[in-house]
Amino acid sequence: MDSPAPAPQGTAAPQGTGASLGGATPQGTRRRAAPQGIRLPRSVWAVPPVVLLALVFLYPLALVVQQSFTPENGGGAFDAYSSVFASTAFREALGTTVWLAVGATAGCLVLGFALALVIAFVPFPGARAVAKFIDVFLSFPSFLITLALLFIYGTVGMANGVWTDVTGAAEGPFHFLTTPWGVLLAEITYFTPFVMRPLLASFSQLDTAQLEVASSLGARPARIVRRVILPEALPALAAGGSLVLVMCLNEFGIVLFTGAKDVTTLPMLIYGKAILESDYAAACVVAVVNIAISVGLFGLYRVVSKRAGA
DSSP: OOOOOOOOTTOOOOTTSOOOGGGOOOTTOOOOOOOOOOOOOHHHHTHHHHHHHIIIIIHHHHHHHHHHHSOTTOOOTTHHHHHHHHOHHHHHHHHHHHHHHHHHHHHHHHHHHHHHHHHHHSOOTTHHHHHHHHHHHTTSOHHHHHHHHHHHHSTTSHHHHHHHHHHOOSSOSOOGGGSHHHHHHHHHHHHHHHHHHHHHHHHHTSOHHHHHHHHHTTOOHHHHIIIIIHHHHHHHHHHHHHHHHHHHHTOOHHHHHHTOTTOOOHHHHHHIIIIISOOHHHHHHHHHHHHHHHHHHHHHHHHHHHHHTO
16 A cells, blocks of 8 residues: 655644644744733722821811810910810819719619610510510600600609699699700610610620529529629620710700700710800810810720620
């Protein structure tokens, strides 16, 4: 048989005939690397949010601080501070703010702990619905609670109306809502769910076997609460109480809507100095003090929340 004629010289082998020996790439063929996207440093991505934060928050805050050191009527940089710190109105407002915040926080802790115990450990119809309502309650504005209390305990509220109808008196006995005690009641009513929420989350993770063992050993409910439940709830109580304390220090709507004229807190003093008296330097000084206290307490709240796992 005749052998096949050799391929003419200079003729290229047909393409697609398979890989060459040893996996070598045929001569004249190059592999192209896949295109890669442009990688920017991580610091570049942080620039837009930092700029936005500076424009929206830090710049107005810096203007407040600057205004506190530059009185409109001239004088030294710290003249406004010395004048405000020496005033009786500022000292009284600071004292009122602190005792209202501390009193409301204590009331919220006691009431919130008691209500959370009932919801978590006392079976009753609708317990789940009540727990869900607490989440909804957190979205309510503070003035709405104050308005509801005015309908009940106001000068012409339901309680005074019932009293005058029954006794025939000219007016009812309930006038505490325009006093510091009325403000305290409104703040406790509004801020208690902020303590209950972390408590309910903490109670949901509590091992019920501990409660059953303590009960089987003859421990009374009060002892179980004191020795078993309370130690587990302390981190949640601390986190909720810290948050309530910060919010009470800055509360403005409740004090304004109760109409308590003799109750002046730091936010109310800022409003009076800036809007009513047009003393912007003094208002900025009080605002700087309020901000410093709030930031310090918020830092404490973050530390407590991190330890509590919130």
